[in-house]
Each structure stands twice: as C-alpha cells, then as structure tokens.
Amino acid sequence: SYVLTQPPSVSVAPGKTATITCGGDNIGSKSVHWYQQKPGQAPVLVVYDDNDRPSGIPERFSGSNSGNTATLTITRVEAGDEADYSCQVWESATDYVVFGGGTKLTVL
C-alpha cells in the first residue's frame, strides 16, 4: 500500500517561514492536499491540488510537489497557525485515499 511520511513535529518562530514535508514514492505524479487541524476541531483543507488554496485561506499558505516530496510552506507564521498538518493523496491504482501521519507545528 502507498505510504506518506511526515515529520512528527516542526517548530518555527513567529514571523518566520515553516516548511512541512510529505514523502511518498513518486508523489510528484499525484495531486497532494493539505489539512490543518487544531485541537478538538475538525480538519480544514488549506491547500489542494499541490498548490491551490480554497476560498478564505490566506496566501501565506502554499504548496509544492516534485519527485518524492511534497511541501507545505507557511510564510510569516502566526501563533494561530499552531496546529497539526496532514497531507493526503488519492492512490488511483487501488482507488484508495491515503493520509500522512501528521506534523505538529509549534510556534515558539
């Protein structure tokens, strides 16, 4: 089965740039989606199709995807960005949705 690998945690100072990676075999050939989840809340889609943002998501959130790594980038990080972030793909070969294990973003 297809596996997505994320670092368990990332820390960043306010105002700096956070980078969260999502590794998978030839993930660059797939569309990657990213979700933000704050404690006790449902996930929220923040990036879809590698680098598109749903309405209402700040431009500070962006994504990229190439080779074996997809990346979520958050610029000018704010305290309110502290959350768990998970990547997701649709594995078309087996009609199967895969989520990464999630990365806890801590704002120092």
Added chain:
Amino acid sequence: QVQLQESGPGLVKPSETLSLTCTVSGVSINSHRHYWSWIRQPPGKGLEWIGYIYSSGTTYYNPSLKSRVAISIDTSKDQFSLKVSSVNAADTAVYYCSRVVGSTSSFELWGQGTLVTVSS
C-alpha cells in the same frame, strides 16, 4: 451554508455494530460534483480514511476495513450512513463525515466529528 453533522451512539460494545449517520444541510446530497466520505481519527493518532459513496450508491472502501464496513446513502433525506461490524477497542475514534470534491479528491468540508468509544 453547507453543513455536515454526524449522529449516533457514543458508546458501542465489543463485537457489536457501530452505526453513524451524517446529515447534510444547505445543499442536496444528490450532486454529480461531489461524493461523501467517512474518516476516523483514533485518540492522539492520525486520520484514517474509511470509505466513500457517490449519490448513485457506488462505494469505495479502505482495503484494511472493507470486510467490516458498509456505507449507504439516502438522497431523499440528504443523509449518508456508516456501519462498522464486529468492533473492538481499536475502532475507538472520532468519526468524521466529509464532502469530497470529485475533480480533485480533496475533502473540502467536514462535520464536527463524533467520538465513538468501544467498551463493555
């Protein structure tokens, strides 16, 4: 606006069947642009996709759960439902329902989630 709301028992006994319903409001569930999904999250762990269903009734399931899971849809009530049979403690989780954008397979809207505990 479009909202999804999960409902069902919060406590299920081991070996019994877990049953949840998701009620969709603000839009018809009979959409050709979207399909409808269940996802769960065990306490302190990551998200696990359970499966999804089209308004036509076509379903796709997580292979690891397929033998115990059934998702159905009632377009007349704008509801879709989940059944998980023969539950055990590992099925304890927050269960979310979600609307999926068909063109991207991204989960664009989520219910608030409901905690289901499997315990005697």
